[in-house]
Amino acid sequence: MKITQISVFLENRKGRLHQVCDLLGKAGINILALTIAETEDFGVLRIIVDKPEEALAVFAAEDLVARQSDVVVVQIEDHPGGLADVLAVLQQSDVNIEYMHAFLGRRSEQAYMVFRFEQPDEAISVLKKAGIRVIENDEVVQL
């Protein structure tokens, strides 16, 4: 239900993102979702990978500053206002979203969003009650 996301602290240095992605590639780890939040001189790379434990080990070996956290991946109905519907459900139940970003599924035509909640368990039950599809752990690599 809760999916592992890895956040990596990155200096805004030329080629730094490529180096990090390359590390994962060489270790045979697939990146399923990726987003970067950044300021002028540093950023946080957020990724969902198929083998999070291995990715963390790779980062640790390279002295990268990385942290795992739980996120929730939600399917968004493919019609106008699809995302708005999900947000409305969350807002009505007073669930706080820390941040969210798009998840680009490779196999399906469906759209998915990655949510980071203050209280993920509560959010999941709210979403499920409203009939919104929350992606299971073993499903995420299939998307």
Place this chain on the structure above:
Amino acid sequence: MKNRYFQKEIETESREKLEENQLKDLQNTIDRALTTGFYRKKLNDAGITSGKDLKKLSDISGVPITQKDELRSLYPEGLKAVAPEEIIRLHTSSGTTGIPTVIYHNRNDIQSWAELMARSMVAAGAGPEDVFQNMTGYGLFTGGLGMHYGAEFLGMTVIPTGSGNSSRQLRLMNDFRTTIVHATPSYLLHLYDQLEESEYELDDLALKKAFLGAEPYSESTRKKLEALWGIDVYNSYGLSEMNGPGVSFECEYKNGMHTWEDAFLLETLDPENHQPVPEGESGELVFTTLKREATPLLRYRTRDISRIIPGVCECGRVHRRIDRISGRTDDMLIINGVNVFPSQIEAVLMKIPEVGTNYQIHLAKDGALDRITVKVEIYSKLFTGDLGQLEEIRSRIRSRLHASIIIHPRVELHEPGSLPVAQGKAVRVVDERGGDS
């Protein structure tokens, strides 16, 4: 050039007479120092139990050196050679983290400081007809009150603006026909940029002179300031342990700073073995107060490197001149006039748990002002994965550094291992401000 004096007799007396008085005052100072527990022990250990044990000026070599750390260890009690009710003011050094030094003044001390200051300014051509705008910080920083009292004592019209607020500085300069300013070199450069953008014209101002101190600057910066503003610029030297400004000051010949030797016994010593260097050669400036009553200091190490300029100045003053300060015997940095030790920055950083052990201080020029960048590595274990956390860490580092050392650094966060590693003498400070020292 017509020479102006404030205290002609003291300023132009013979060397013999000056040294005769110095010996008398030195003996008195030793006696005053002996009333403090700190110096009683130090002097007794050196076999000195009375000022009269010093028979000639060169006997000063038998007096122990006083280090800044010793003064720090006495804080806040400090050295009091007079009864507490006699004390009318204290100043502490700008060493704001760690422990400052404290200097007490009685009424005579404040008066003689004002005299030295007035004497300095008259030597640089100031007179009662001048309007003096004091653009340095008041308060504990000795440059503000020191100059202020001297300027009033001399009889100038004083505008006590304090530092900063450029548009107000310019307005007052314009409205009150300011003829002399006291500022740091970097501030005066900065103010010129502001002038160009302001509604005021240089030609409408009455400015004639500037007294500059508190931070090192080169002869070329002096020339530049003189050309930009169309004024004469005079160098000032002092340190809070020797009152503040008014220790050494340039006369109208601008050829080194006359050190008021009736008030301060001047030595230039080899920083390693504390032996005198030959006159004219560079050494560490070491001063003994000759007049101060409340807090006498004996052979105080300034950490400033300079040399005594041989020969007599054309102005006729017998008091010897020192050259501009060429460096420090420690790693003190002067950032926009504020004295900062890298260790102070380190102490602040190391109290922030999210910061790793490596850091670097980077100094550069941003226009006229110094810009300081503090680069730190973040500590992996406390990273939450949140960008907001990083920004919070950054602003916390900034505000802590500002609160404790009064600097406004840019702060950069770096990945662990990306800054030069502390091996042997780590490259903690990168100073790219150029040869302005």
